[in-house]
Amino acid sequence: VPAPPLLTPRVSRLEAPDRTLSTGVPYKGGAFEREVDACRPATSRPPEGEREMRVWQTQSEIRGPRARILDAMVAGCEEPPPYVAPLRMPHAEGWEEGRAWLRWRVDPAMRNGAGTAFGGYLAALADHALGIATGSVLGPREGFTTAELQVHFFRPVLSGELRIEAKVIHRGHTRIHAEVVFTGDDGRIAAKATANQVILPLAPREVTADM
Numbered sequence: 001v002p003a004p005p006l007l008t009p010r011v012s013r014l015e016a017p018d019r020t021l022s023t024g025v026p027y028k029g030g031a032f033e034r035e036v037d038a039c040r041p042a043t044s045r046p047p048e049g050e051r052e053m054r055v056w057q058t059q060s061e062i063r064g065p066r067a068r069i070l071d072a073m074v075a076g077c078e079e080p081p082p083y084v085a086p087l088r089m090p091h092a093e094g095w096e097e098g099r100a101w102l103r104w105r106v107d108p109a110m111r112n113g114a115g116t117a118f119g120g121y122l123a124a125l126a127d128h129a130l131g132i133a134t135g136s137v138l139g140p141r142e143g144f145t146t147a148e149l150q151v152h153f154f155r156p157v158l159s160g161e162l163r164i165e166a167k168v169i170h171r172g173h174t175r176i177h178a179e180v181v182f183t184g185d186d187g188r189i190a191a192k193a194t195a196n197q198v199i200l201p202l203a204p205r206e207v208t209a210d211m
Helices: 033-038 065-075 119-135 204-210
Strands: 008-014 051-057 094-096 099-105 142-153 161-171 175-183 189-201
Touching: 065 094, 065 119, 099 119, 119 142, 119 161, 119 175, 119 189
Parallel strands: none
Antiparallel strands: 008 051, 094 099, 099 161, 142 189, 161 175, 175 189
16 A cells, blocks of 8 residues: 555554553554554553554654654643643644644633633633644744734633634744634634744753753
8 A cells, every 4th residue: 555645654563452542542543553652652662462563654753752742742641731730721632733623621610700711711722722733843942932812702602612723824934823713513713813923942951851
């Protein structure tokens, strides 16, 4: 079978079909290869009972440590930033270069006095999602900080689940422009946000810590 475009074949060991990821999600074959690899230290040997099979390595995986961190975040085995737990932020469902997507079920604790989702919390969700998308286009010696965040609310969010999709619109030498869209269960856009991110060079010790 020919390789998909922009992919490089490699041989990897994967969990057997009856195994379970550290997140409690049963391995079904094919869909969770990256999660399994992301949760396993690079120097560890695969447990007994695993089978060897050929999988495809994406361009994002080829990029190295930052991609592995994003994979681990999706798999739920990477320690999230400190703000995630107290703010009850969702983890990313998936990512690709320049894009990340999440889902958030409306939390009653994050409603305002009118019973709708607090706009400030939606802004925090936007910054969270935009940060993941932005991180996917940075080099190994680059960091970033948000210089500007604008949120536009189109309709109140009362209940249900929001799909949050962030993407990088433009990456320059010193700045990144990205946007995120919040879509409700009914398929209607509830809010949009845009951000300008400043790219920062990382010192060698920061690169080591980040990786």
